Amino acid sequence: xxxxxxxxxxxxxxxxxxxxxxxxxxxxxxxxxxxxxxxxxxxxxxxxxxxxxxxxxxxxxxxxxxxxxxxxxxxxxxxxxxxxxxxxxxxxxxxxxxxxxxxxxxxxxxxxxxxxxxxxxxxxxxxxxxxxxxxxxxxxxxxxxxxxxxxxxxxxxxxxxxxxxxxxxxxxxxxxxxxxxxxxxxxxxxxxxxxxxxxxxxxxxxxxxxxx
Numbered sequence: 589x590x591x592x593x594x595x596x597x598x599x600x601x602x603x604x605x606x607x608x609x610x611x612x613x614x615x616x617x618x619x620x621x622x623x624x625x626x627x628x629x630x631x632x633x634x635x636x637x638x639x640x641x642x643x644x645x646x647x648x649x650x651x652x653x654x655x656x657x658x659x660x661x662x663x664x665x666x667x668x669x670x671x672x673x674x675x676x677x678x679x680x681x682x683x684x685x686x687x688x689x690x691x692x693x694x695x696x697x698x699x700x701x702x703x704x705x706x707x708x709x710x711x712x713x714x715x716x717x718x719x720x721x722x723x724x725x726x727x728x729x730x731x732x733x734x735x736x737x738x739x740x741x742x743x744x745x746x747x748x749x750x751x752x753x754x755x756x757x758x759x760x761x762x763x764x765x766x767x768x769x770x771x772x773x774x775x776x777x778x779x780x781x782x783x784x785x786x787x788x789x790x791x792x793x794x795x796x797x798x799x800x
Contacts, residue, residue: 594770595763597789597799602755602762605794612792613644614753614762616769616799618740621785623778625744632742633715636772640761641736643754648734649686651695651703651718656727663731665690670699677706687711692734693718694727715741740769746785755791762789766799 598614605612623630650660650667660667668676676683687710695703695718703711703718711717719734721727742748752769753762766789777783788796 594766594799595759597797598762598766599759601789601791601794601797602759604797605755605791608793611643612755612794613751614755614757614789614791615749616752616766617747617749617788617790617796618742618773619785619787620742620746620748620777620783623746623783625742625746630778631744632740632748632773632776634740634772634776635719635737636740636769637733637737638752638765639736639768640753640757640765642738642751643757643762644751646691646735646737647689648692648694648731649690650721650727650731651693651699652721652727653696653699656696656721660694660727660731663728664694670702673699673702673706680710683707683710687714687716690716692716692737694721694730694734695719696721697723715739738769740773752789 601614625631647665650664651673652660652667653669657667657669676686693711693716697720700718700720719730721730738750740748740750750769752765770787773784774780787799789799790796
């Protein structure tokens with residue numbers, strides 16, 4: 589259960605958001621402090637599974653062949669085999685479009701070397717290199733988990749953002765998601781909570797509300 593201060597902030601952000609004719613995303617802005625972000629090892633780069641889900645569609649593409657590809661077709665947005673991977677390597681515009689339109693990639697371990705060869709220069713800078721799928725991994729389970737996953741990535745900036753839900757999810761579920769994210773950061777940052785200067789929650793078009 590999330591901290592009551594988190595839920596209070598989320599409730600206020602939802603209440604103060606103006607009515608729109610679409611469902612707004614709820615985002616978290618995290619401001620880091622006392623970290624040298626020129627040093628890559630100090631940067632935040634984490635995948636976090638949200639307990640209540642993201643509240644929105646997450647686009648997932650799987651690179652696979654054979655039985656794994658057949659199973660992935662039922663749950664992934666697209667499944668690409670080795671020939672299609674090679675074609676993307678020859679079409680830079682198509683590769684960039686796929687990278688920009690896809691939230692997460694998953695790939696069989698046997699294909700990872702060729703993905704690096706054909707798409708490394710496109711996916712790498714975007715932080716979208718695939719999650720490797722070992723022969724023992726269940727592709728359906730992996731895809732379903734990734735659908736509820738968000739990426740925390742600061743780069744060299746002290747302030748970074750991540751999606752924590754959608755306004756129609758309710759304050760309690762969104763608060764639980766925020767709680768999981770903050771706990772992960774507290775565990776991973778060098779000085780834990782002391783490396784977090786402030787945290788704000790907001791809907792797409794609404795005002796920012798500080799999370800105490």
